[in-house]
Amino acid sequence: MADLIGNCIVAQSGGPTAVINASIAGVVEEAYKHEQIEEVFGALNGILGILNEEIVDLSEEKNSAIKGLLYTPAAALGSCRHKLDFASADADKAAKAQRDCERVLEVFKAHNIRYFFYAGGNDSMDTADKINKLAQQQAYDLRVIGVPKTIDNDLPFTDHCPGYGSVVKYLATAVLEASRDLEAMSVGNTCSIIEVMGRHAGWIAAGTVLAKRAEEDGPHIVLLPEVPFDEAKLVAEVSSAMTKYGRCILVVGEGLRGPDGKLISFMGGKFEKDVFGHSQLGGVAEALRAIIEEKAGVKCRTAKLGIPQRAAGHIASKTDRDNAYLAGSRAVQLAVEGSTDVMVTLTREGAADSPKFGTGTAPLADIANNEKKLPREWINEAGTLPNEKFIEYARPLIQGEVNPPMEGGLPKYVRLEKHPVEKKCAAYETK
Amino acid sequence: MADLIGNCIVAQSGGPTAVINASIAGVVEEAYKHEQIEEVFGALNGILGILNEEIVDLSEEKNSAIKGLLYTPAAALGSCRHKLDFASADADKAAKAQRDCERVLEVFKAHNIRYFFYAGGNDSMDTADKINKLAQQQAYDLRVIGVPKTIDNDLPFTDHCPGYGSVVKYLATAVLEASRDLEAMSVGNTCSIIEVMGRHAGWIAAGTVLAKRAEEDGPHIVLLPEVPFDEAKLVAEVSSAMTKYGRCILVVGEGLRGPDGKLISFMGGKFEKDVFGHSQLGGVAEALRAIIEEKAGVKCRTAKLGIPQRAAGHIASKTDRDNAYLAGSRAVQLAVEGSTDVMVTLTREGAADSPKFGTGTAPLADIANNEKKLPREWINEAGTLPNEKFIEYARPLIQGEVNPPMEGGLPKYVRLEKHPVEKKCAAYETK
Numbered sequence: 001m002a003d004l005i006g007n008c009i010v011a012q013s014g015g016p017t018a019v020i021n022a023s024i025a026g027v028v029e030e031a032y033k034h035e036q037i038e039e040v041f042g043a044l045n046g047i048l049g050i051l052n053e054e055i056v057d058l059s060e061e062k063n064s065a066i067k068g069l070l071y072t073p074a075a076a077l078g079s080c081r082h083k084l085d086f087a088s089a090d091a092d093k094a095a096k097a098q099r100d101c102e103r104v105l106e107v108f109k110a111h112n113i114r115y116f117f118y119a120g121g122n123d124s125m126d127t128a129d130k131i132n133k134l135a136q137q138q139a140y141d142l143r144v145i146g147v148p149k150t151i152d153n154d155l156p157f158t159d160h161c162p163g164y165g166s167v168v169k170y171l172a173t174a175v176l177e178a179s180r181d182l183e184a185m186s187v188g189n190t191c192s193i194i195e196v197m198g199r200h201a202g203w204i205a206a207g208t209v210l211a212k213r214a215e216e217d218g219p220h221i222v223l224l225p226e227v228p229f230d231e232a233k234l235v236a237e238v239s240s241a242m243t244k245y246g247r248c249i250l251v252v253g254e255g256l257r258g259p260d261g262k263l264i265s266f267m268g269g270k271f272e273k274d275v276f277g278h279s280q281l282g283g284v285a286e287a288l289r290a291i292i293e294e295k296a297g298v299k300c301r302t303a304k305l306g307i308p309q310r311a312a313g314h315i316a317s318k319t320d321r322d323n324a325y326l327a328g329s330r331a332v333q334l335a336v337e338g339s340t341d342v343m344v345t346l347t348r349e350g351a352a353d354s355p356k357f358g359t360g361t362a363p364l365a366d367i368a369n370n371e372k373k374l375p376r377e378w379i380n381e382a383g384t385l386p387n388e389k390f391i392e393y394a395r396p397l398i399q400g401e402v403n404p405p406m407e408g409g410l411p412k413y414v415r416l417e418k419h420p421v422e423k424k425c426a427a428y429e430t431k
Numbered sequence: 432m433a434d435l436i437g438n439c440i441v442a443q444s445g446g447p448t449a450v451i452n453a454s455i456a457g458v459v460e461e462a463y464k465h466e467q468i469e470e471v472f473g474a475l476n477g478i479l480g481i482l483n484e485e486i487v488d489l490s491e492e493k494n495s496a497i498k499g500l501l502y503t504p505a506a507a508l509g510s511c512r513h514k515l516d517f518a519s520a521d522a523d524k525a526a527k528a529q530r531d532c533e534r535v536l537e538v539f540k541a542h543n544i545r546y547f548f549y550a551g552g553n554d555s556m557d558t559a560d561k562i563n564k565l566a567q568q569q570a571y572d573l574r575v576i577g578v579p580k581t582i583d584n585d586l587p588f589t590d591h592c593p594g595y596g597s598v599v600k601y602l603a604t605a606v607l608e609a610s611r612d613l614e615a616m617s618v619g620n621t622c623s624i625i626e627v628m629g630r631h632a633g634w635i636a637a638g639t640v641l642a643k644r645a646e647e648d649g650p651h652i653v654l655l656p657e658v659p660f661d662e663a664k665l666v667a668e669v670s671s672a673m674t675k676y677g678r679c680i681l682v683v684g685e686g687l688r689g690p691d692g693k694l695i696s697f698m699g700g701k702f703e704k705d706v707f708g709h710s711q712l713g714g715v716a717e718a719l720r721a722i723i724e725e726k727a728g729v730k731c732r733t734a735k736l737g738i739p740q741r742a743a744g745h746i747a748s749k750t751d752r753d754n755a756y757l758a759g760s761r762a763v764q765l766a767v768e769g770s771t772d773v774m775v776t777l778t779r780e781g782a783a784d785s786p787k788f789g790t791g792t793a794p795l796a797d798i799a800n801n802e803k804k805l806p807r808e809w810i811n812e813a814g815t816l817p818n819e820k821f822i823e824y825a826r827p828l829i830q831g832e833v834n835p836p837m838e839g840g841l842p843k844y845v846r847l848e849k850h851p852v853e854k855k856c857a858a859y860e861t862k
Contacts (some may be wrong), residue, residue: 310612
């Protein structure tokens with residue numbers, strides 16, 4: 001295949017993670033190795049930055065800043081939740097998606113962008129796929145590679161998603177520490193309910209089971225969206241833990257649902273749906289508190305770890321970070337070698353307790369809008385705790401520490417300087 | 432003064448912290464240096480362990496376990512919230528307090544305990560004072576020294592309380608990281624509300640201001656129990672932050688009150704008061720969410736960091752830990768030198784940015800039931816952020832890292848073996 005010569009652009013989308021910036025570092029450092037890639041650009045705030053032609057020249061960043069992306073959480077280029085809603089029943093929205101897609105190509109052509117690397121989740125892979133397809137229709141030579149990213153770990157075809165190992169390392173540490181706290185206060189006979197993210201999949205909640213090194217250690221119960229909520233069983237399990245240990249650590253995924261498929265707690269309120277039509281989750285811990293206090297007669301304290309859990313760079317997993325970097329660098333290699341319209345996947349082989357992680361690919365269109373749930377056979381029969389199969393899967397993902405540099409007692413993270421590339425197109429209305 | 436020869440006992444009380452075990456290590460290691468102290472005992476679960484004669488021989492612990500207390504959070508000997516309620520209007524409770532106090536001395540005499548070190552907060556200092564006074568009435572030669580401990584930092588006469596620096600280091604890190612997350616998602620225009628502990632004092636909430644290195648960094652607003660809640664002002668401040676930064680990080684102390692003195696959110700429910708008659712706090716973030724979404728029209732996400740914040744040994748402050756150890760070791764020195772009925776206080780002197788911490792003393796009776804609030808002059812005029820005076824005070828307390836050893840990707844904390852000392856007294860009814 002003839003070399004495709006031109007510029008590349010990288011962008012970040014969806015919720016930030018502790019390690020998505022490492023994927024950007026992987027893209028940038030790998031891109032420099034290939035002479036076909038002339039300039040290395042970044043788009044600000046994901047696809048929005050392309051639509052708005054807000055492009056920065058990453059080669060003007062200090063080397064120390066690019067290296068700093070290896071330990072800096074969140075999304076250094078900014079992120080967004082802008083959907084190209086081709087499938088919308090609303091004809092205006094579908095037409096807007098088509099215009100957005102055409103605009104992306106207009107901007108790419110203006111800047112001779114021939115390589116597009118998009119780090120994100122389901123919706124981002126859908127967007128990348130649509131852009132790739134339009135480029136092909138227009139016979140514009142473009143290579144589009146997705147880089148997996150989501151703390152929720154719910155993308156199909158990949159062993160795991162960068163971002164997941166770090167959120168689990170943070171939350172398992174929090175549960176381990178809270179468990180020690182409750183153990184010390186066990187004469188107080190309380191149940192501690194910890195609500196974690198993960199949307200409609202239980203991967204994150206399940207990961208906290210890694211804190212359990214002995215039967216008496218928390219978590220004692222993990223409620224997963226994959227297992228329909230059973231109130232009577234919960235009350236019995238909590239009572240049993242209180243009798244056995246004088247305490248109970250209960251972890252619950254925000255997307256827990258009843259047998260009727262309804263969320264156990266739906267926040268409601270003015271902003272109940274985001275732009276993708278996803279429900280705002282959160283609040284299940286308080287719903288469970290009311291049930292346990294009333295029906296089990298056990299005093300509860302709740303915690304909802306919220307945004308800090310997905311940005312916890314101070315205790316990011318080195319394995320996770322390294323795989324995020326690997327996914328980014330492999331995306332560039334694949335594109336240079338001629339691939340397009342695929343997402344990099346992560347693979348594992350070798351011994352279960354010390355696997356080797358590698359990469360593969362999956363078609364973007366197969367990723368889009370396809371959620372991978374926690375397999376039922378990785379959860380115990382009662383549906384109250386992930387089992388050894390899950391632990392064997394998850395434990396390697398939290399190994400090693402990143403240890404960001406500290407300054408004044410707090411982590412010292414980098415910011416990019418974001419040198420703008422001169423605009424060449426007319427302004428565009430993104431809304 | 433003649434040497435007082437006998438055994439010593441150490442106990443922990445109230446809510447655990449990331450560094451209270453370091454105070455125990457300080458007591459134990461210092462006690463070994465003084466030949467007047469024959470045996471070094473620990474009481475399980477604070478005063479309850481004395482009442483129940485659940486005493487362990489700390490000299491039988493491995494040296495590595497005692498050293499491990501220097502990085503292990505929670506309370507290795509167990510804690511409790513058992514109050515000696517002498518002042519109760521309920522005559523039965525007051526009589527029970529008197530019996531409890533007599534029982535403590537019975538147990539002390541049976542084990543020739545001549546030194547009592549109690550690490551705790553207000554209520555614990557009150558308990559220690561009562562025990563000291565009864566010993567004097569009974570002419571039983573006993574030296575009682577309090578060791579300050581509370582994340583809430585609300586004990587009087589001491590520069591700060593061990594436990595506080597670590598909770599602030601953890602929370603300021605969480606706010607810094609959440610701030611980066613919101614910055615990356617700033618096109619999403621959300622307000623992130625983070626609820627933290629601290630009871631009726633704003634020390635903990637205030638401490639998160641250390642995450643603010645530039646004006647645009649979070650926290651943008653810190654609501655403190657010391658400043659009566661003003662709804663209109665909050666709505667204006669949130670709107671202003673959204674306009675300026677496209678985001679708002681709002682930190683709120685759980686004990687926030689309205690101008691009428693009522694808690695902004697009171698959890699209520701079945702367990703609304705603890706054994707000290709203290710209200711169960713928590714839930715203010717959700718109350719503020721409702722207000723901000725409705726009145727400012729800004730989408731909010733909430734986090735309530737709960738128990739994990741007070742047990743976060745993985746990012747404990749070395750300064751805090753060292754001062755916790757210092758307070759424990761100084762307690763032993765004071766007792767051996769002949770002091771009793773005092774709490775060790777922490778002092779600071781020298782340059783504001785690199786102070787030297789030392790110790791002093793304050794009478795136990797003056798500590799008991801005396802809360803130190805955040806001074807109004809350490810808060811900006813608008814009452815929405817702590818000012819430079821507070822920052823100068825708090826910053827030195829979060830310096831340095833403890834870095835606990837890691838195993839399998841998670842912190843590896845120690846447990847004591849707790850070798851029981853043979854009981855010599857009849858059983859006692861603690862309830």
